[in-house]
Amino acid sequence: MKIVAKRERERVNRRTNTENNSVSESIDSSGGVTVFDKVGVFACEPDGSNYDTAPNLLTYMSTLITSFPPLLNSGSVNYSISNSAFNAKLAVTSSGGSSYPRHIDNPLGVKVGDTRKLTVIIYLNPEWRGEHEGNLVLHLENEDVEVTPESGRFVVFWSDVIPHSVTPTNEDFVGEEYDRYALTIWLPTEDVGKIHDEDSKFKDLKV
Numbered sequence: 671m672k673i674v675a676k677r678e679r680e681r682v683n684r685r686t687n688t689e690n691n692s693v694s695e696s697i698d699s700s701g702g703v704t705v706f707d708k709v710g711v712f713a714c715e716p717d718g719s720n721y722d723t724a725p726n727l728l729t730y731m732s733t734l735i736t737s738f739p740p741l742l743n744s745g746s747v748n749y750s751i752s753n754s755a756f757n758a759k760l761a762v763t764s765s766g767g768s769s770y771p772r773h774i775d776n777p778l779g780v781k782v783g784d785t786r787k788l789t790v791i792i793y794l795n796p797e798w799r800g801e802h803e804g805n806l807v808l809h810l811e812n813e814d815v816e817v818t819p820e821s822g823r824f825v826v827f828w829s830d831v832i833p834h835s836v837t838p839t840n841e842d843f844v845g846e847e848y849d850r851y852a853l854t855i856w857l858p859t860e861d862v863g864k865i866h867d868e869d870s871k872f873k874d875l876k877v
């Protein structure tokens with residue numbers, strides 16, 4: 671299964687990958703928006719057209735998108751997570767030093783029509799070892815939590831409040847075999863009052 675996942679992630683990447691050096695927006699503590707480059711990060715948006723070459727990946731994605739929102743909404747607080755306007759990205763962070771700066775995925779929220787509430791990341795790196803680095807760091811209230819991008823690892827956090835970054839991939843490991851693959855699915859909320867909610871205990875976190 672791990673090998674299938676590896677072949678499939680490479681096929682999706684090869685077939686549809688066009689975007690290099692993607693940019694993202696980040697917001698500072700006074701509300702200013704800056705655009706940052708993600709040098710060495712290649713991304714594509716897997717969809718039904720990838721089913722022929724990556725059936726397991728697509729089946730996994732569709733199972734997750736249909737089953738996860740109802741599960742989350744049945745918790746003690748209903749965040750009205752929806753699967754209606756999800757978006758997905760397969761990102762390949764090149765070996766040899768590429769990284770993501772500290773940012774929030776949805777810094778501006780409803781004023782720019784961005785209703786993403788939940789970031790779900792699945793790592794697809796069956797041969798990942800600690801020395802390859804490229805760890806996700808979640809900058810939480812009182813601590814930074816570092817998550818290694820091991821295959822099958824599943825990370826979920828609020829898209830609108832949690833600052834995070836990716837440490838540089840190790841410059842000593844260069845070549846496609848060391849590229850770092852992450853499949854991200856963003857799920858929106860139908861209750862836009864839940865975005866940048868003043869009652870959120872994370873509201874004071876800053877990019």
Ligand SMILES: O=C(O)CCC(=O)C(=O)O
Nearest residue numbers: 761770775806836852854
């Ligand atoms: O690949 C990761 O671990 C995080 C990626 C990320 O922060 C993003 O795509 O916004």
Ligand SMILES: [Fe+2]
Nearest residue numbers: 773774775834
């Ligand atoms: Fe992010």
